Amino acid sequence: MLNNLQATTTLHNGVKMPWFGLGVYKAQDGDEVIQAVKIAIKNGYRSIDTAALYNNEEGVGQAVSEAMEETGLSREDLFITSKVWNADQGYESTLAAFELTMTKLGLEKLDLYLVHWPVNGKYKDTWRALEQLYKDGRVHAIGVSNFHVHHLQDLMKDAEIKPMVNQVEYHPRLAQLELSTFCKEQDIQLEAWAPLMQGKLLDNATLQEIASKHGKSIAQVILRWDLQNGVVTIPKSTTEHRIIENADVFNFELSAEDMEQINGLNENLRNGPDPDNFNF
Numbered sequence: 001m002l003n004n005l006q007a008t009t010t011l012h013n014g015v016k017m018p019w020f021g022l023g024v025y026k027a028q029d030g031d032e033v034i035q036a037v038k039i040a041i042k043n044g045y046r047s048i049d050t051a052a053l054y055n056n057e058e059g060v061g062q063a064v065s066e067a068m069e070e071t072g073l074s075r076e077d078l079f080i081t082s083k084v085w086n087a088d089q090g091y092e093s094t095l096a097a098f099e100l101t102m103t104k105l106g107l108e109k110l111d112l113y114l115v116h117w118p119v120n121g122k123y124k125d126t127w128r129a130l131e132q133l134y135k136d137g138r139v140h141a142i143g144v145s146n147f148h149v150h151h152l153q154d155l156m157k158d159a160e161i162k163p164m165v166n167q168v169e170y171h172p173r174l175a176q177l178e179l180s181t182f183c184k185e186q187d188i189q190l191e192a193w194a195p196l197m198q199g200k201l202l203d204n205a206t207l208q209e210i211a212s213k214h215g216k217s218i219a220q221v222i223l224r225w226d227l228q229n230g231v232v233t234i235p236k237s238t239t240e241h242r243i244i245e246n247a248d249v250f251n252f253e254l255s256a257e258d259m260e261q262i263n264g265l266n267e268n269l270r271n272g273p274d275p276d277n278f279n280f
């Protein structure tokens with residue numbers, strides 16, 4: 001039941017992943033990220049999404065440790081995601097990158113480890129490393145990020161373990177219809193990055209009309225649309241009132257008509273790079 005901030009989806013290996021989490025891309029390591037993560041956890045968030053690239057795994061780790069001490073939550077109550085960066089892809093280099101991530105986070109086990117981007121010629125070796133980490137019990141679930149349908153099909157040709165999650169850019173302007181259908185068929189959980197289109201949708205008139213009707217903000221309407229579409233969402237904020245506002249989406253429901261209107265905003269428009277054409 002999608003009725004509270006701790007509600008979870010069950011991944012295809014049985015692991016429970018919160019539907020809602022905090023993203024920390026561009027949150028500065030040190031005080032900024034530590035405060036954001038602690039505020040989030042104290043306000044009921046259980047899932048934090050970081051990556052080696054974000055350079056803030058140490059702050060995330062410190063915040064998690066302090067928040068557990070201050071709230072009495074245990075490690076099992078929290079769901080921490082990180083990602084292997086492109087420069088580290090390959091079998092051995094991914095295993096080494098994982099150890100560095102774990103040292104920075106100060107954790108023994110990770111909840112979810114993702115291949116950050118589908119680096120051509122590398123992602124299959126990277127995936128073998130993730131499979132090994134999973135079999136060794138170091139990570140409870142493994143997945144990918146920024147994979148198109150053809151990347152997933154190619155990966156699964158040789159994979160022993162099917163990815164449990166695919167984290168992609170997803171918002172009302174980029175509804176990822178084909179990918180969404182494919183992931184549902186394959187039981188791969190879709191997860192939205194840049195759910196708020198990094199702030200670019202927050203003055204949209206259609207969304208404003210729906211928001212006013214429900215007495216909610218545009219951000220809340222978008223995040224609720226993610227959840228009602230069966231997509232895990234991880235909006236980023238380092239601002240206390242927005243961290244709280246974003247998660248306050250479990251006490252209203254968008255009607256079928258609202259959902260249709262929001263679906264109508266889709267333009268297959270990316271804010272970030274296309275996974276078929278990136279150079280980093």
Ligand SMILES: NC(=O)c1ccc[n+]([C@@H]2O[C@H](COP(=O)([O-])OP(=O)(O)OC[C@H]3O[C@@H](n4cnc5c(N)ncnc54)[C@H](OP(=O)(O)O)[C@@H]3O)[C@@H](O)[C@H]2O)c1
Nearest residue numbers: 023024025145193194195196197198219235236237238239
């Ligand atoms: N896998 C990937 O390749 C990938 C790529 C990008 C992002 N991600 C993950 O996805 C997370 C979310 O994506 P994102 O950070 O790119 O973009 P986002 O969550 O769509 O937008 C974040 C921006 O919106 C602002 N904001 C947040 N809540 C707001 C609200 N209620 N009202 C007005 N403004 C609000 C934030 O500002 P303040 O912080 O100032 O509040 C920030 O500038 C990231 O943090 C990261 O964890 C993954």
